[in-house]
Every structure is written in C-alpha cells, then in structure tokens.
Amino acid sequence: MSAIDDLPPLRQVVETHGLNAKKSLGQNFLFDLNLTSRIARTAGKLDEHTVIEVGPGPGGLTRALLACGAKKVIAVERDTRCLSALAEISDYYPDRLSVIEGDALEIDWSSHIEGKVKIVANLPYNVATPLLTGWLDGQNWPPFYDSLTLMFQKEVAERICAEPGDNHYGRLAVLCNWRTYASKMFDVSREAFSPPPKVTSSIVHLEPRETPLPCDIKKLETITRAAFGQRRKMLRSSLKQLGGEALLEKADITPTKRAEEVDIESFVKLANLL
Secondary structure: OOOOOOOOOHHHHHHHHOOOOOHHHOOOEEOOHHHHHHHHHHOOOOOOOEEEEEOOOOOHHHHHHHHOOOOEEEEEEOOHHHHHHHHHHHHHOOOOEEEEEOOHHHOOHHHOOOOOEEEEEEOOHHHHHHHHHHHHOOOOOOOOOOEEEEEEEHHHHHHHHOOOOOOOOOHHHHHHHHHEEEEEEEEEOHHHEEOOOOOOEEEEEEEEOOOOOOOOHHHHHHHHHHHHHOOOOEHHHHOHHHOHHHHHHHOOOOOOOEHHHOOHHHHHHHHHHO
C-alpha cells in the first residue's frame, strides 16, 4: 500500500485514538488507502467541487478525497471519538476540511454548502438506503449535487442498478433510474474492512438526469409500493385499490404483467394517471 500523504497509517490512527468500530453505528473501516483513492477517483475531477462525505470514521476516504484534489470536504460524523483523528487531517490540509458532528439524516445541506457539490461516501450500512432516497426525493430537480458516489452492500447496489426483468428490480431501481443514471462500478471484498462485514460491498455512481420524465414523486412511490408490495401477483391484482385493470388499460399496460416486467416509463404513466 503506497502512501498518499505523510499522515500516520490508518491502523495506527485507530489504535492511537481508540476507534474500535461500533456495530450500533454501522461502522466498518477501510484501511487500504489505495482502495479509498480508487473510490475518490471514481467520483471524477474534484478540484472545483465541495465534497460531502458521510461517516468518515478515522478518515481514510477523507484523506483520499483531499489527496485527489477536492476543493473542500465537508465530513459529517456522529461518533465523537473520531473528531480528534479528523482534526489531525484538517491540520494537514488547512482550510480544506470541515467536520460537522451530527446525524446526516437530519442535516439541512443548504446551510452548509455553496458552489458545485459532489457526495462521496462509504455509507454506514444502517442508514445507507434512507440517505440515498432522501437525496433523490426532493421536489427541486436537478438537485444540489452533481453526482453521488456511494458504497452499499452489494445486494443493495444491485437493487439500485437493476433493470426490468431482473430479480433485483423493484421500487429502489425505479426511483434511482427515473431521476439518475445509476451504475455499479466495482465490488469491495469484505476482507478490505475492519471488522469484516458479512457481505461484499459495491461502489455505485449516480448522475442526475437533467430532465427526468415529468412525474409527482409521491404518486410514483404510491404506485411502486403497491406494485412491488405484491410482486408475485399480476398488476391487475396488486393495483386493484388504485384502479386495477381500468388504470392499466389507460396506461396501455397488459393487466396480466407483474411489476418486475414493467419499465420506468410505464410506472411514470401509471403515476401520472392517479
């Protein structure tokens, strides 16, 4: 593992600051700075962007983002034990790292950012999906960020990027691919973490569509919740409470289809007809 800066190795940082990973916070630390640098590079050029990072822990990805030229990093961390380690990184990169102590699910991002923004994070598993859907369901679009480069459990990553007909295709795929171009970039072995999680992880890159198909997101969520909530049933049954066959005929969708066979454009049609 080659050095990306003159700061201490991450294992030493963790030992010095007593940062044993907490399961309650969904913590699994990445020590390989070559790997964190690869994640940072996946986000593209960073020199004109403020980068939001959630759950930096001891700062492995934080260091990679700064070493890769991020104009500024805003790191949001709930674990107060990590603040002293992050302060050392801030001292090494003067005026380029700002640390917010708090819960990323509760933050008003507009009060902390200005200019171009990218979000790059090794998300804690226990809040990864709520954070993603929160960044996707705003009424204002395009959003405040230019891209999302995020780590998820591999199964979640496959659900995000799934296409119609895929076993992983569901509500999350419809929401993500309606408003963004979502791609699974590469997998990360469980052995890369300390402690190792039970599953493989994956990096997903999402870029907002400038003009997604016009649709009320709440209605789209209503349709997909009903359709995929009973995914083994035909749509005429799963959507019975929302109009059933009459609604499907208006959208020119075969009533005997199942949810996983319906593309995003058709779900948007259904939502717009509600």
